[in-house]
Amino acid sequence: MKEKTAAITNLTPPGTSCSGCPAFKACVAARLCGHDTALLGRVVTRRRLRRKGEMLYCVGDPLRTLHVVQAGSIRTGMSTCEGDVQVLGFHVPGDILGIDAIGENSHPSDATAIEASVVCELPYPLLEKQMRATPPLQREFLRLLSGEIAREKELMCVLGQRNADSRLATCLLNLSERYGRADTRAGRLTLAMSRQDLGNHLGLAMETISRLFTRFQEEGLLSVAGRRVQLLDYPRLRAL
Amino acid sequence: MKEKTAAITNLTPPGTSCSGCPAFKACVAARLCGHDTALLGRVVTRRRLRRKGEMLYCVGDPLRTLHVVQAGSIRTGMSTCEGDVQVLGFHVPGDILGIDAIGENSHPSDATAIEASVVCELPYPLLEKQMRATPPLQREFLRLLSGEIAREKELMCVLGQRNADSRLATCLLNLSERYGRADTRAGRLTLAMSRQDLGNHLGLAMETISRLFTRFQEEGLLSVAGRRVQLLDYPRLRAL
DNA sequence: CGTAGATTTGAATGTGGTCAATCCGAGTGG
DNA sequence: CCACTCGGATTGACCACATTCAAATCTACG
Numbered sequence: 001m002k003e004k005t006a007a008i009t010n011l012t013p014p015g016t017s018c019s020g021c022p023a024f025k026a027c028v029a030a031r032l033c034g035h036d037t038a039l040l041g042r043v044v045t046r047r048r049l050r051r052k053g054e055m056l057y058c059v060g061d062p063l064r065t066l067h068v069v070q071a072g073s074i075r076t077g078m079s080t081c082e083g084d085v086q087v088l089g090f091h092v093p094g095d096i097l098g099i100d101a102i103g104e105n106s107h108p109s110d111a112t113a114i115e116a117s118v119v120c121e122l123p124y125p126l127l128e129k130q131m132r133a134t135p136p137l138q139r140e141f142l143r144l145l146s147g148e149i150a151r152e153k154e155l156m157c158v159l160g161q162r163n164a165d166s167r168l169a170t171c172l173l174n175l176s177e178r179y180g181r182a183d184t185r186a187g188r189l190t191l192a193m194s195r196q197d198l199g200n201h202l203g204l205a206m207e208t209i210s211r212l213f214t215r216f217q218e219e220g221l222l223s224v225a226g227r228r229v230q231l232l233d234y235p236r237l238r239a240l
Numbered sequence: 241m242k243e244k245t246a247a248i249t250n251l252t253p254p255g256t257s258c259s260g261c262p263a264f265k266a267c268v269a270a271r272l273c274g275h276d277t278a279l280l281g282r283v284v285t286r287r288r289l290r291r292k293g294e295m296l297y298c299v300g301d302p303l304r305t306l307h308v309v310q311a312g313s314i315r316t317g318m319s320t321c322e323g324d325v326q327v328l329g330f331h332v333p334g335d336i337l338g339i340d341a342i343g344e345n346s347h348p349s350d351a352t353a354i355e356a357s358v359v360c361e362l363p364y365p366l367l368e369k370q371m372r373a374t375p376p377l378q379r380e381f382l383r384l385l386s387g388e389i390a391r392e393k394e395l396m397c398v399l400g401q402r403n404a405d406s407r408l409a410t411c412l413l414n415l416s417e418r419y420g421r422a423d424t425r426a427g428r429l430t431l432a433m434s435r436q437d438l439g440n441h442l443g444l445a446m447e448t449i450s451r452l453f454t455r456f457q458e459e460g461l462l463s464v465a466g467r468r469v470q471l472l473d474y475p476r477l478r479a480l
Numbered sequence: 481c482g483t484a485g486a487t488t489t490g491a492a493t494g495t496g497g498t499c500a501a502t503c504c505g506a507g508t509g510g
Numbered sequence: 511c512c513a514c515t516c517g518g519a520t521t522g523a524c525c526a527c528a529t530t531c532a533a534a535t536c537t538a539c540g
Contacts, residue, residue, distance in 0.1 A: 078397055086397045103387030108394075132375065139368075145385035147343030152392035154348075157318055157326045159399040160443045162529080164496065195519065203400045203443075205497055210520055226505080226519075402497080404528070435487065445529055450488055466487080466537075 017041055021070060026094030029068045029122060032140045039134065043127050044068075047120045050113040056097065058110045063101040065121040069093050072117020073192035077200075078109050087201040089155070090114075090193055092178050098124075099145060115192045159203055167202045168212050169240040172222070176231055187222075187231035257281055261310060266334030269308045269362060272380045279374065283367050284308075287360050290353040296337065298350045303341040305361040309333050312357020313432035317440075318349050327441035329395070330354075330433055332418050338364075339385060355432045399443055407442045408452050409480040412462070416471055427462075427471035 018040045024030055033039040047070060050056065056067055059079060067074075074091040088109055091097055101107040102124070113119075131138040158170045176189050183189075191198070199206040213224045221237055223230045231237060258280045264270055273279040287310060290296065296307055299319060307314075314331040328349055331337055341347040342364070353359075371378040398410045416429050423429075431438070439446040453464045461477055463470045471477060 078393065080397065086400045088393050088396055099386055100390040100393060101386065103383045103390055108390045128379075135372065138378065142382070142385065143343045145382065145389065146339055146341065148389050149385065149392060150340040150343055150348045152389060152396070153318065153328050153340060156328055156392070156396060156399065157320065159396060160326045160440070162443060162445075194517095200400070203402060205402075206518090207498080207520080208496055211496090214520075434485095446486090447488080447530080448528060451528090454488075 018044060023070050023093035027068060027070075028094055028096040028144065029120065032137060032144060034136060034140070039130070039137070043122050043130050044120050045123055045126070047118055050117045050119055052113060052115050054113045056111040056113070056119060057107050059107060061107045061110075063098065063105050063107060063124055065123045066099060066127065067097040067111070068120045068122065069095050069097070070118040070120050072119075073114050074111050074117060074119070075114045075193060075197060076109050076111045085200065087197050089201070090175070090197075092175075095178075096144070096148075099148060114194075114197070164202075164204050164208055164212060166240040167204065168198075168209065168216075169221075169237045171198070171202060172229065172231060173234075173237055187234070189229055189231070191227040191229060258284060263310050263333035267308060267310075268334055268336040268384065269360065272377060272384060274376060274380070279370070279377070283362050283370050284360050285363055285366070287358055290357045290359055292353060292355050294353045296351040296353070296359060297341075297347050299347060301347045301350075303338065303345050303347060303364055305363045306339060306367065307337040307351070308360045308362065309335050309337070310358040310360050312359075313354050314351050314357060314359070315354045315433060315437060316349050316351045325440065327437050329441070330415070330437075332415075335418075336384070336388075339388060354434075354437070404442075404444050404448055404452060406480040407444065408438075408449065408456075409461075409477045411438070411442060412469065412471065413474075413477055427474070429469055429471070431467040431469060 017037060018024060018027070018030065019037045021027065021030075024035075029044060030037075030040060033043070045065075050072070056074065069091050071093055074095075074097060076088045076091065076097065077085050078088060079085050091111075097111050097119075098107065100109060127141075131141060158167055158174075161167050161170070172189075175191075176184055176187060179185075179189060193201075195206045195209045199209045202209070213222075213229075216222050217224050221231075221233045223232060257277060258264060258267070258270065259277045261267065261270075264275075269284060270277075270280060273283070285305075290312070296314065309331050311333055314335075314337060316328045316331065316337065317325050318328060319325050331351075337351050337359075338347065340349060367381075371381060398407055398414075401407050401410070412429075415431075416424055416427060419425075419429060433441075435446045435449045439449045442449070453462075453469075456462050457464050461471075461473045463472060
């Protein structure tokens with residue numbers, strides 16, 4: 001764990017611009033700016049290391065900055081009344097966070113690093129100003145928000161599924177698509193989240209997730225060792 | 241049914257401006273324009289009657305106009321591969337439809353009137369042009385999209401619930417809040433959707449919905465007669 | 481009045497939840 | 511190096527809730 005954190009800080013020496021960023025291809029902010037690194041430099045002010053368990057923001061916090069994940073994994077959730085939590089999603093490098101806060105100028109959900117992570121910060125007032133000056137940026141931002149709504153709706157489809165099998169399968173396929181890395185495209189992925197979180201997100205008990213993993217392995221759909229998962233039979237996984 | 245349709249057409253004689261619209265208070269487009277009816281008149285081009293079962297748009301259709309429900313109810317859904325459908329939501333007067341299509345310029349979901357309805361059309365190119373000319377409109381539209389993302393996330397919380405009781409209860413409370421009408425605020429609401437659709441949306445079987453309604457009635461939470469529902473015990477409903 | 485579709489109800493089945501014990505791996509300290 | 515601990519993961523047994531299939535009603539509407 002200690003050397004992992006070190007590796008991450010090495011990835012992002014202070015002052016590094018976005019041009020050499022390992023997440024550049026997947027980066028939402030980069031797409032937003034038409035991959036114009038000069039413009040990017042104007043809206044991304046800093047890059048912060050977040051330790052495992054650290055919160056980027058809480059429910060009710062005023063919206064100051066949007067966040068883009070550069071490395072690591074972030075979990076978003078809503079803590080309903082009596083300590084009851086609902087996990088809303090997992091966010092990987094390139095993903096943007098906080099855009100649900102623009103409407104009310106305060107965060108309706110919260111975000112927590114579930115492993116050591118690096119997160120870029122885009123102060124929203126700055127972005128707003130830059131949008132007024134840059135119509136294409138404005139337009140791209142609209143498209144980004146709309147796309148997010150579409151993605152949410154797809155997620156709802158997953159949760160609308162009746163059986164546990166399809167929920168987990170869809171979720172795993174989804175994760176493997178979103179990680180842009182080479183080893184992940186080969187089906188190899190290391191889950192940053194606990195079975196607990198995964199289950200909560202999918203509306204299933206932790207024990208069910210565990211049982212599903214072992215059954216999927218027995219059926220040859222994937223192989224699993226703790227949090228290390230290797231997807232094997234894509235067609236059959238998709239068929240669920 | 242026939243006289244209902246007649247009543248609706250009477251509500252909206254051709255050429256009527258937004259100022260006298262019965263849904264004005266709840267109307268998203270009105271909020272968007274700062275309740276400036278002149279501006280509204282420039283982005284809302286027409287008002288169409290849709291019969292029960294008519295589709296406003298299908299998956300894959302190019303984005304031409306956004307829609308705002310003026311009267312009636314619209315169901316959105318995604319028809320996954322082999323005729324398998326997932327109901328994404330129900331939309332009541334004032335709600336906007338189609339904003340998930342801006343990202344890709346084509347609709348990722350489809351929309352169907354589930355009863356005779358009146359829908360206002362906002363051609364998107366027109367709206368885009370008007371936004372460039374009217375910064376506050378631009379800003380409001382951003383807030384609208386963000387708010388929609390926040391609302392989707394709340395919906396995910398409902399689906400993340402484990403037990404059927406809480407899902408139905410939350411959904412009913414949600415519906416009763418969204419209808420702005422006086423009788424609805426008194427807990428009286430007439431469901432436009434079938435048990436089938438309701439079940440599909442909540443990830444439950446139609447029969448389960450039916451059983452829940454009768455049990456809720458036995459427990460004094462509400463009274464139900466077909467699609468006519470009267471919420472009685474708000475506190476206990478919320479407690480689920 | 482009769483039909484088609486929606487809804488309710490019943491009985492049997494099974495999937496997933498709960499509770500509890502065990503196991504495993506990483507980190508800690510002797 | 512080993513024993514210990516702690517949190518996460520796995521597994522088993524049992525049970526409850528929701529699904530499924532089927533039949534019976536009910537309702538809207540021709």
